[in-house]
Amino acid sequence: MPSYRAPVDDTLFLLNDVLQYQRFSGLKGFADVTPDVIAQILAEAGKLCEEVLAPLNQSGDANGCRRDADGAVRTPAGFREAFAAYAGGGWIGLPVPEEYGGQGLPFTLSTPMSEYASAANMAFAMYPGLTQGALAALLTHGSDEQKRLYAPKMAEGRWTGTMNLTEPQCGTDLGLLTTKAVPRADGGYSITGQKIFISAGEHDLAENIIHLVLARIEGAPAGVKGISLFIVPKVLVNADGSLGQRNGVSCGSIEEKMGIHGNATCVMNYDGAQGFLIGEPNRGLNAMFVMMNEARLGVAIQGLAQSEVAYQNALAYAKERLQGRALTGPKDPDKKADPILVHPDVRRMLMEIKAFNEAARGLTLAAALDSDVVHRSPDAAARQAAEDRLGLMTPVLKGVLTDLGFDNAVKAQQVFGGHGYIREWGMEQFVRDARIAMIYEGANGIQALDLVGRKLPRDGGRAIMAFFKDAGELLQSHGDKEAMKPFVAPTQAALGDLQKASMWLMQNAMAKPDNAGAASYDYMHLLGRVALALMWVKIAAAAIEKKAREPEQAARMDAKLVTARFYMERMLPETGLRLARIVTGADTMMSLPADMF
């Protein structure tokens, strides 16, 4: 059976030494969170994930969710108790303001828990994860009354949340949405339509489920400008917060999927269900975007999480499995063979994963810090800068961390040879589970289009310009240190590739939008590789300092420096390939007639 250890030490190193979390002590909720407090919270988080969630991962996959004839859905054995422990530990409400039943702690502290929980049991972690996303939308766009009525119960985990966008004919293109909202005499709406692919749409973990549903108010404009967002509780809530009647929403079926079997992916039927408008009519997408952005970061973290747990198990196997001899002669002559970790190609796979995981973790934490700045900083300029960075990086993290997270799960499975293909070893589940992260919350091709079509040109390119400025300053600040040269020089070159690609887009995409579309996926990955390199530069600098300050950490910090060099030498050169592809333009991609494919 696979195992999992939460990488608490690595998270602490990133928060304390690399990102210097203490810089933010002036923000609301940050003051009391000393390094000791962080360490304690993360240790608790890790323990819950290791001891309660991870042991249910394989059985949850094997048994899946069951829908009874009456539409009720039962989650796998043990999920109810695990959810009670998770909710009871205050993990859902951790970043929620205290007035709404949360702990008011930084979102940044919630992010490692998202990673650990997703690594330990991705299907399970989606139940609290979606609840947190729904809460974020509610707290940003809901009325005071709505917040008072729904938020505390959700923060507590007594109720959970979902997001309902997709319909059979309407996926990426939300303008095709047809679910109807008809005004009722009591000020509410009557919601009718079918939603599909609704994760955690129905289950037995909580007393109530608060669905956030996109629908079109009768008479609203066609397209995306006529979409509104509604609260549709599974069980109607009385004014005093007590539960009332069952609402007209039910789970019509659950999907048979490739993975995440422990999470119920539901077809939800709304049949004149009572709904309550959130925010302005016809401005539903705007409200939903809050939830989607948070969810996209959450999905990026799922990519990292599957990569991490797959890595840990592949590493353990590579140390135990004896097969063949080192090319340089037997390493363990007393045994019949050496552990396969001696083989360069096995190390290649493990190093590629490791070099991704540690920097990707840094990027998710940096994004979480930006999110905290956006929501909590009193400094408007700082908020704006953080919002720009977050807007730019959200599609990149979602696209790149899930693509590479999946690739890494595949690589880790490969380390196991034939055993990797066999269910009981657990590796193939990581691959199947990781696969969905490339698809949902906007398929990765859509992330790339969001990046190139919206985020790059927005505000005259302010976000990408700031990215270049920050990167340039970082590299310059380390440029004259001999020990930093192996990291600074290649990153500078890769940054040059990104700048050339950005320039090419500016010059070639306006006149011919297909050039932007044709370049988008490579551009997203190019930016992602550069962002990972910049994070490695920061990690390397922090490691060099820490090694000098704490000699007992030297071996661990040297490992970071080796891994950073591996990234620079073997993974970063991909930026040149991405640039070469981008500048070929759209011609060969677009010229084949449909019947000649």
Added chain:
Amino acid sequence: MPSYRAPVDDTLFLLNDVLQYQRFSGLKGFADVTPDVIAQILAEAGKLCEEVLAPLNQSGDANGCRRDADGAVRTPAGFREAFAAYAGGGWIGLPVPEEYGGQGLPFTLSTPMSEYASAANMAFAMYPGLTQGALAALLTHGSDEQKRLYAPKMAEGRWTGTMNLTEPQCGTDLGLLTTKAVPRADGGYSITGQKIFISAGEHDLAENIIHLVLARIEGAPAGVKGISLFIVPKVLVNADGSLGQRNGVSCGSIEEKMGIHGNATCVMNYDGAQGFLIGEPNRGLNAMFVMMNEARLGVAIQGLAQSEVAYQNALAYAKERLQGRALTGPKDPDKKADPILVHPDVRRMLMEIKAFNEAARGLTLAAALDSDVVHRSPDAAARQAAEDRLGLMTPVLKGVLTDLGFDNAVKAQQVFGGHGYIREWGMEQFVRDARIAMIYEGANGIQALDLVGRKLPRDGGRAIMAFFKDAGELLQSHGDKEAMKPFVAPTQAALGDLQKASMWLMQNAMAKPDNAGAASYDYMHLLGRVALALMWVKIAAAAIEKKAREPEQAARMDAKLVTARFYMERMLPETGLRLARIVTGADTMMSLPADMF
């Protein structure tokens, strides 16, 4: 439900126009195979795969194989009838000499059937595929008596075959093999031990199963030099060919796997089973390599096959699914949205798959022709050259076609968005099935080591030198044609990368073998990309000629030229990245201590 159409026209174009199959009419079995005959045979092959095998693919996956308490294994519903049709059509014995019950036709004609069958139903196709591999080993190394006794029934499909190498402690490292062979008074051997991961190890498709089993004769040397190969029939065969007693071999369990559920992957227990030595004692690996090389080519074809069937379904979906509008304005203004084939990033995925499939198919057919030359040419020099090419290309095709085949199945699944993750659409099965091809018959890392450690240095580098010479001549022969420049120039540059990488290996791998190990995977992919480019050069040249000769083919040939350009512009530049990785050497890969990962 997914569908499949055998790409017969493309196979014919490759055989007739690109590879000019008619050149080989002097070889045994080739004379009567005119273009009309080939077309007829492939049409029949396609029909069987489309109408009989493909409809059983999804149900075979859903239902899998069942083992009864007595060790008998039942294949999924319909497999028995399908196998009878496959065997009855003479497809297993197609390349087998007539004296052993076959049709004596070229192996090259058997290869398209392997592709079509693997695309239509990979789990099914393994039953005849393994039988063909076992037959090849038997015909090469068996005694006349053994061939007479076993081969005709196998060619007929009344009996099937397996290969038994792996044991729990012994995968790649066959030196660790412990299955014992004890000589019996009657000249046979008594075989005892456990084999795992035995595909088609037990089933209900045939009257008998001929297991080829690696075992160690009592007192034989340790390591790989003490391994012998045995025939161990499930049911003992009397001298007159009739079936005798049940032998002491049985299926202990079947594995729960990620995919290929329709094929029984068995733990086989040999308990004093009667075995019959094939070839010389202690020379078993030598005999098994015949089977393994054929099997590796077969697995390469599985990679291509899954890529092809996944492509066909993704293309159909991209034409049907309406979502969003073309970036250049509505293509289908009367409908609510355009088909997603208008989006550049959807086309990117499809073009990447298409540009792989067509050239990869060419490479499998070229390898099959080489195999026919090796076995049938009267010209010793031609045989030697073909054997060198085949030896060099077998690990490359196995590693690269299965890696990219899997990547392509993942891409095709991505085209479906959320529906790609749902079982009923069938795309996730292609991904799960394709995954095993990267692992079995030698994991792809082992292929890379075989290439760099054995195939490159063998005979003073004769094979790779011949590869460079052939490539240089091909490019020179087209170098002065204006229409060929877009293909010749990039291929020349990529060939330069391969030459640099080869030179670097010569200079750096002798003194430091880890450099070879660290470079091996990238070198395999670098060589694979160049081989695909060379095939595209041949395809482009043939397309230009055909277009001039047969104007009615112009649109189809123009599509080939666009696809060739796409390959050159967007896929071939990867050679530069591979070279950059190779020349960094082994340092960062090897320097981390085991406890610092």
